[in-house]
Amino acid sequence: MYCGSGWLPLVDVLTRKLAARARAGDRQGDELDELTVWDRRRPLAEVVDEVDVLLPSNAHIDADVIAAAPHLRLIQQPAAGVDNIDREAARARGIPVCNAPGTNHVSVAEAALLLILALARRLPVAMARFRAAELGAPQGIELAGRTLGIVGMGRSGEALGERARALGMTVVGTRSSSSQEELDGLLATADVVSLHCPLTEATRGLIDARALARMKPGALLVNCARGPVLDREAVSEALASGHLGGLGLDTYWQEPWDPDDPLYQRDDVVTLPHVAGSTEESFDRITDVVCDNVDRLRRGQPLLHQVS
Known part of the structure; x- marks a missing residue:
């Protein structure tokens, strides 16, 4: 689930790449290939009960959100900064937190x-x-x-x-x-x-x-x-x-x-409207990192850029 309040072109790029990798791997119905976007009319903690991977962006991922996500396996920040993620709460649940450094x-x-x-x-x-x-x-x-x-x-x-x-x-x-x-x-x-x-x-x-x-x-x-x-x-x-x-x-x-x-x-x-990192090239690199880590999560391999 993508949780950001903006940067929606990133969602479009990621959706296309996940679908392409699913076709290349002949996968159908794999939940890790399905990207949803947080409907901000509802609190985040109310909509994460079926989520396996959270993409925080600028959303605050606090202890309540983490506790409300029983299936959560990965918090993958599609950016470098992780100051909006309660890493201690994630660590207590054994949930890895990764970012995407060097992409923008x-x-x-x-x-x-x-x-x-x-x-x-x-x-x-x-x-x-x-x-x-x-x-x-x-x-x-x-x-x-x-x-x-x-x-x-x-x-x-x-x-x-x-x-x-x-x-x-x-x-x-x-x-x-x-x-x-x-x-x-x-x-x-x-x-x-x-x-x-x-x-x-x-x-x-x-x-x-x-x-x-x-x-x-x-x-x-x-x-x-x-x-x-x-x-x-x-x-x-x-x-x-x-x-x-x-x-x-x-x-x-x-x-x-x-x-x-x-x-x-x-x-x-x-x-500027927080667009410093918003280019075709950076979104391409960021989504590659996200897709690579989703694939690694699926295969049980070590994750890239794990910060906690």
Whole structure:
């Protein structure tokens, strides 16, 4: 069962691949080849009693959901992040939790670069000037010669760094093993900061008022990680004061978000509808991982990318 509230093109791709593998294996009536989608008019815990495999996406898989699924054999996240899954409850039931790392890092890196470019060229203001038939405004900035700070030099962070260097930017980065002093140095040095770290207890609220104060006046900030990595109140205040030069978001504190939220209406804020990982190529790779693990589950083989 797919549990996400969006990314439905992924469901279409997965449905086709499961059907193709069933035909290739001459299987009929195998429940592991049948994909359903959670009807959100009912609580998830009420509809999982016959489910063998859960695909959480952005749904919260808590202990109650796991307890309500007596046939559950696998929780397969069709993405990298597993912060919305109660892994302890799954472990207590002996249910493996797997993810799909390394499948959308190029897509996420390109989306982060899109947000950086949009902020550098003040896209919301430019669109307003176009509607007003005003030529030559607003004035933006070039990225060449500037410094990009990447918080989270994993796959997507590294991929963004490669692309930024091609534009002539200097790239600095931190990892989970980096010290607070190293993060502070990155924030003080960077003209643009892009977030690519997982959401953990250590990174929740990582970019708070203290961190924002250490950033250069007018620096740009992009978040393609998780919404709660940013302290919303602190970010709003930094934008209002002008200390933060612009904010690019693909992830939010609450999803779905309120499109009428005044924060998202600002002309120094650029938003995407959580599509950083949504490309034909990434969905193809993700669904390959899901199908491979379903096949392995059927055959009793070791699972790929098991995180707990």
